[in-house]
Amino acid sequence: MIALEPYLDLIISVVYVVGIVLFLSLFALFATWLERKVAGHIQDRLGPMETGGWHGWLQPIADAIKLLIKEDIIPAAADKKLFKLAPYLVFIGSLAGFAVLPFAANLIGSDLNIGVYYVIAVTSLVVIGILMAGWASNNKWSMYGAMRSAAQMISYEIPVALSLLIPVMMAGTMSMVEIVDNQAGGFWNWYVFRTMPFSLIAFVIYFWASLAEVNRAPFDLPEAESELVAGYFTEYSGIRWAMFFLAEYGDMFVVSAIAATVFLGGWYAPFPFLDIIPGPIWFIGKTAFLVFVQMWLRWTLPRLRVDQLMYVCWKIFLPFSFANLLLVGLWVVLKG
């Protein structure tokens, strides 16, 4: 038996990362099934019903196998190295966000002192991966999609960051665990309901801007299939396309989990007596609900135009975020 003590931290980290990747894959499988079901029911259909018997529950597994055995095509004119690298970069950007998500008080990758800020920083990586994919594909649809995506994600990062600052200011810390701990004891202590209506506005702005951050409808211009085929991943197939897909669902989970953490009380129950139900269930439940709302919006609202997209960001979200920031700052100072 080798002495494991010095490597214990490393081993725990590796186990945690493997666990997170497994969790992300399972979540993505479940979310693709849910997305089809939600889309179906909103459009007055049933969605997948055949595969596996009960409500087509095996459909995602069948889809995954189909993706894995598909031919992996690399266009002749593509920049091969960047083309191969891009989907993994996008996936890493999404996976890195999981490091600071507090599933429970003790179940967190690392309770960084800069938790909230770290998430904003690592998710900005996704932009580079997307630009890389669009450029390396050597295809005009891919390039247009990548350009749109970069413009959109960089613009919407600002309202996202500004509205995340509101709970950070109220808590006086950026650490995820401390922010959640400050919301203990019932839903009236959640940051979304404190300092009404400012924090509620911040939550709404965050939620909408985060939809743009993850390129979901009504902000899915980068992959608008009616004009751009599939945007930056037009040329991708097989496992690399699956990586983009996984990253998209991972991003949906991360942005929803951040909202659940900083606005909706993280792992705490809405009523103190419900705290007997373990924290991770509440955390994942709240996050899953927000993911459901994202799907609901996707299948309800039409896509925005590019000019409307920029209008919403710079002329509506940004001024409201700034006013919000000032007013909450005043509130924090007055309250001492």
Add this chain to the structure above:
Amino acid sequence: METFFFILFAVVAIFSGLMVILKKNPIASVMFLILALFATAALYVMLMAPFMAAIQIIVYAGAIMVLFLFVVMLLNLSKIQEGGVSALKIIGALVAGGIMVAIAVVVRSIAIPADSGFLRELPAEYGTVESIGRSMFITYLLPFEIASFLLLAAIIGAVVLAKKKLE
């Protein structure tokens, strides 16, 4: 363990820094610059400055490098042509190499005294957001405000220049 990670990230930073100037394809150069900035951010983390590391990633890797990529893509630069060896290049290489040697000699000759503050224990809150915020908004408030004023002037200037018609 710490030494291992330091060597890992230092080697990555130096290697990708070299690749930035050695690669013929401008896009590949930008990609290696991003990698170099990442390795530097990792070194910041090891220096107990996670906030600086996050800033490094969000500002450089996240924003400025995207701008670089945009510019390179829009200009549609082809591969840089090889110009052959000229006298200017040899002089440039000699000057750069000489400066590097000089810096290395000077750095190696500096002995850090034990009471200089470089070697003492770090305070518990070193490198946290709180301590950076405190020194920025209390101790160094005036330089901070001047810097933000300069940036504001630059932003307004950029908007004015970008406007086609001024009323």
